[in-house]
Amino acid sequence: MALLDIQKVSMHFGGLKAIRELDFAVQQGEIRGLIGPNGAGKTTLFNVISGIYLPTRGRFFFQGQDITRLRPHGTAKLGIIRTFQAITLFKHFSVLRNVMVGCHLHSHYSFFGSLLGTPNSLRHERENEARSMEILEFMGLARYKDELAMNLPHGHQRALGISIALAGQPSLLMLDEPVTGMNPEESAAMMKLIQKIRDRGITILLIEHDMKVVMGICERITVLNFGEKIAEGTPEEIRKDPDVHEAYLGGEHYVA
Ligand SMILES: Nc1ncnc2c1ncn2[C@@H]1O[C@H](COP(=O)(O)OP(=O)(O)OP(=O)(O)O)[C@@H](O)[C@H]1O
Numbered sequence: 701m702a703l704l705d706i707q708k709v710s711m712h713f714g715g716l717k718a719i720r721e722l723d724f725a726v727q728q729g730e731i732r733g734l735i736g737p738n739g740a741g742k743t744t745l746f747n748v749i750s751g752i753y754l755p756t757r758g759r760f761f762f763q764g765q766d767i768t769r770l771r772p773h774g775t776a777k778l779g780i781i782r783t784f785q786a787i788t789l790f791k792h793f794s795v796l797r798n799v800m801v802g803c804h805l806h807s808h809y810s811f812f813g814s815l816l817g818t819p820n821s822l823r824h825e826r827e828n829e830a831r832s833m834e835i836l837e838f839m840g841l842a843r844y845k846d847e848l849a850m851n852l853p854h855g856h857q858r859a860l861g862i863s864i865a866l867a868g869q870p871s872l873l874m875l876d877e878p879v880t881g882m883n884p885e886e887s888a889a890m891m892k893l894i895q896k897i898r899d900r901g902i903t904i905l906l907i908e909h910d911m912k913v914v915m916g917i918c919e920r921i922t923v924l925n926f927g928e929k930i931a932e933g934t935p936e937e938i939r940k941d942p943d944v945h946e947a948y949l950g951g952e953h954y955v956a
């Protein structure tokens with residue numbers, strides 16, 4: 701059984717068909733690339749899967765469960781966690797505090813408890829802090845824990861965004877253009893991190909325009925164009941696919 705199984709999903713915005721009858725399945729443990737020219741529907745698909753938009757038609761399943769109508773907090777509780785194309789951090793919070801906010805998604809203690817500082821909530825806060833530090837160490841950000849998020853260099857801000865996502869305990873992590881704006885060294889470091897995350901058993905769905913990254917770490921790639929799947933296969937197959945070349949013709953991104 702596929703981890704994520706999308707069946708004939710369409711997403712229309714008025715007359716605009718952002719996704720058209722899309723069939724698409726992600727297997728447990730893979731790093732799957734999702735590519736396509738600007739406006740192809742990639743981010744819209746993340747928005748549909750995570751429950752921000754209700755699809756116009758079709759259904760999709762996670763671990764066999766129909767999650768078509770779940771809202772974002774429902775999909776997050778199941779372990780479907782995504783990052784955003786634009787960086788979304790609490791800029792005036794410390795790096796550590798940012799990750800601790802991410803932990804609260806799974807916290808069973810009340811917000812008021814934490815304000816009142818009840819013994820349970822204090823213990824829970826300490827557990828969150830320890831877990832957040834582990835994530836920062838894993839992501840190579842531990843030494844910046846007390847910095848304000850806004851003072852981090854761009855590459856580290858992106859890594860912090862992923863750290864916050866990890867705090868939500870994903871089983872499926874959906875990354876929307878994680879290396880955008882990175883220099884080649886930062887981008888190579890991010891590729892290693894994404895592989896390390898997968899090696900911990902977290903399935904990755906990756907939107908990325910940087911073909912070096914996509915071809916370098918994805919086992920399989922799905923290509924969207926105008927909301928439709930036009931190709932799917934290994935990096936080698938995608939590289940050779942004439943429909944993919946056609947879709948990107950004149951585009952600046954495709955340099956495989
Ligand atoms: N909320 C919305 N309302 C109306 N149209 C939308 C909405 N969200 C997305 N669209 C449209 O849907 C189409 C697909 O957009 P989407 O953001 O999914 O593309 P993308 O593949 O992520 O592109 P990019 O690579 O530029 O990020 C675009 O034409 C976009 O303008």
Ligand SMILES: [Mg+2]
Pocket residue numbers: 742743744785
């Ligand atoms: Mg997008």
